[in-house]
Structures are given as C-alpha cells and as structure tokens.
Amino acid sequence: DVKVTQSSRYLVKRTGEKVFLECVQDMDHENMFWYRQDPGLGLRLIYFSYDVKMKEKGDIPEGYSVSREKKERFSLILESASTNQTSMYLCASSLWGASSNQPQHFGDGTRLSIL
Amino acid sequence: SQQGEEDPQALSIQEGENATMNCSYKTSINNLQWYRQNSGRGLVHLILIRSNEREKHSGRLRVTLDTSKKSSSLLITASRAADTASYFCATPDDKIIFGKGTRLHILP
Numbered sequence: 715d716v717k718v719t720q721s722s723r724y725l726v727k728r729t730g731e732k733v734f735l736e737c738v739q740d741m742d743h744e745n746m747f748w749y750r751q752d753p754g755l756g757l758r759l760i761y762f763s764y765d766v767k768m769k770e771k772g773d774i775p776e777g778y779s780v781s782r783e784k785k786e787r788f789s790l791i792l793e794s795a796s797t798n799q800t801s802m803y804l805c806a807s808s809l810w811g812a813s814s815n816q817p818q819h820f821g822d823g824t825r826l827s828i829l
Numbered sequence: 830s831q832q833g834e835e836d837p838q839a840l841s842i843q844e845g846e847n848a849t850m851n852c853s854y855k856t857s858i859n860n861l862q863w864y865r866q867n868s869g870r871g872l873v874h875l876i877l878i879r880s881n882e883r884e885k886h887s888g889r890l891r892v893t894l895d896t897s898k899k900s901s902s903l904l905i906t907a908s909r910a911a912d913t914a915s916y917f918c919a920t921p922d923d924k925i926i927f928g929k930g931t932r933l934h935i936l937p
Contacts (some may be wrong), residue, residue, distance in 0.1 A: 718871070757872075757917075757928035771926075804871055811855030815860055818925065 717741070720805050720821035733792040735824050737805030744810035746788035747818065748772075748780065757804065758808040763788055764810070770806075791813055795828045833861070833918040834927035837902040850931040852918030853898075861894055861901050862919040866930070872917065875903075888929040908935045 715782055723737035739746065747762040749772075759772030761780040769780050777799060780791045788807075803824045808816035836851045862878045864872040865881045878885045878901065885892045891904040891920065907913055915930040 737867070757925065757927040762924065806872075815921065817862060817874040817877055818864075818872070818876065818919075822871045823869070825869075 715723040718805055718807055719822040720803075720824050723822065724825050724827075726827045726829060727792075727795050728796060729795060730793045731792075731828075733795050733826070733828075735790040735792075735803055735805075735826070736828045737788045737790070737821055739785050739788075740786065741807065741819070741820070742785065743807035743819070743826050744785070745808040745816065746782065747806040747807065747808075748778075748788065749804045750774070750799075751804055751823070752801050760790065776792050795819050799826045800826060833920040833926065835916065835918055835928045837928070837931060839932040841936055842908060843936050844908060846908055848908050848912070848933055848935075850903045850916050850933070851852040852878070852901045852903070852920075852928060854901075854918075854920045855920075857896070857901065858919060858937050860921060861924070863890075863892060863901075864917045864919060865901050867913045868914070872927075875916075889913065899920070905933075908933075910937060912936050 718739045728733050729731050745764050748760045749757045751757050755794045760778050763769045763782040779791045806818040808818045830865050832856045833852045863875045863879045865871045867886045876892045889906045894901045913935045914930050917927050917930045919927045
C-alpha cells in the first residue's frame with residue numbers, strides 16, 4: 715500500500731514565521747502535490763512537482779514555495795506566515811505520466827493555524 | 830478553473846439504504862475519478878472510470894459515466910455507518926481538478 719506521510723497533524727505558528735510542512739512518500743512516485751482545503755472552497759492546488767528539483771505552480775502559489783531535493787520528499791514552505799494561510803494542507807503523490815490520468819494518494823493532512 | 834461539481838452538497842440517509850451522488854463537468858474528459866474523505870483525514874481514491882466506459886463496479890460502489898450529458902454518478906449500495914464521509918469527483922484538466930464534494934451522513 716502507498717503511504718504518504720505528513721510530518722505534523724496539527725501545527726500552530728505565529729504571523730511572520732517561516733513554516734515548513736514536510737511530506738514523504740514510500741512508493742517511488744514521480745508526481746507530488748500540495749493542496750490546501752478550506753470550507754466552501756474545496757481543494758486548491760498550490761504547487762506540484764513531476765521530478766526531483768522540478769516544480770510547477772498550481773492555482774494559488776502566492777505566499778508559498780516548495781522544495782524537492784529527493785524523489786520521496788516534497789516540502790511546502792510558507793515564507794512569512796499570515797493568518798489567511800490558516801488551513802488544512804494535504805500532500806499527495808501519483809505515478810509518472812499525465813497527472814490527471816493517475817490516481818492520487820493522499821497523506822492525512824496538516825491542520826495549520828497561524829495566530 | 831472549476832470542472833466537476835457534485836450534487837447534492839449534503840445527503841443524509843438511513844443505514845442500509847442506497848446513496849447516489851452526481852457529478853457534472855463542463856469540458857470533454859478522458860477519465861473521471863471518485864474519492865472519499867473521512868472527517869479530518871486525507872482523500873482516498875475509490876474508482877477511476879475512463880471515457881470509453883459506461884459503468885464500473887468496486888464492491889458496493891457503482892460508478893456510471895455519461896459523456897453525452899457530461900455527468901457521472903456514484904452509487905453506494907446497502908450503506909453503512911462507516912460510509913459517512915465526503916465524496917469528491919475529480920476531472921482532468923492539465924492536472925486533476927477536484928469538485929467541492931458531497932457530504933454523506935448515514936443515520937443509524
């Protein structure tokens with residue numbers, strides 16, 4: 715079974731802090747994704763990566779950056795956290811190929827609160 | 830860019846009844862996926878149906894796809910309390926786009 719592990723289930727940070735969210739997958743998947751999920755807005759794609767050191771902006775990349783130095787790990791960085799970044803963050807991975815044709819495997823999410 | 834849209838937004842049924850959720854989308858697709866999300870957890874992939882398929886089964890799940898109407902339905906038969914969750918359809922653009930989901934509540 716594919717396992718996608720997010721480093722924290724709950725996280726509380728302060729405005730202006732630099733925040734790191736870590737995600738690791740154990741199935742040698744090429745594609746990895748970061749989403750945020752907010753009530754009434756559904757899942758919105760922040761960034762995705764289709765290979766090591768490669769990244770593509772999603773629908774809402776502003777205020778975020780990512781890092782993929784190793785195939786199994788994809789990090790989401792909030793450069794200077796703001797209260798409007800309080801949300802549930804979900805990491806996912808999928809096999810190579812057009813990402814829209816592959817099932818995605820999700821971690822359990824990190825509920826991030828910015829005070 | 831919003832693609833799939835689920836209907837209804839919320840559904841409550843008695844345990845043992847069948848639950849049907851629908852998804853409508855706007856542009857041509859080559860596949861459509863359904864996911865489940867239990868409260869406070871990540872999404873779990875349920876079924877992928879390709880555009881040349883009309884129906885697909887997995888256990889108590891039945892998915893249909895009507896490309897002429899640009900719609901899909903997810904049927905859960907003989908519902909159980911454990912089926913209480915949100916269900917999302919996902920349609921491809923250059924990447925997968927998720928709908929906002931149907932919240933299903935199974936009453937004991």
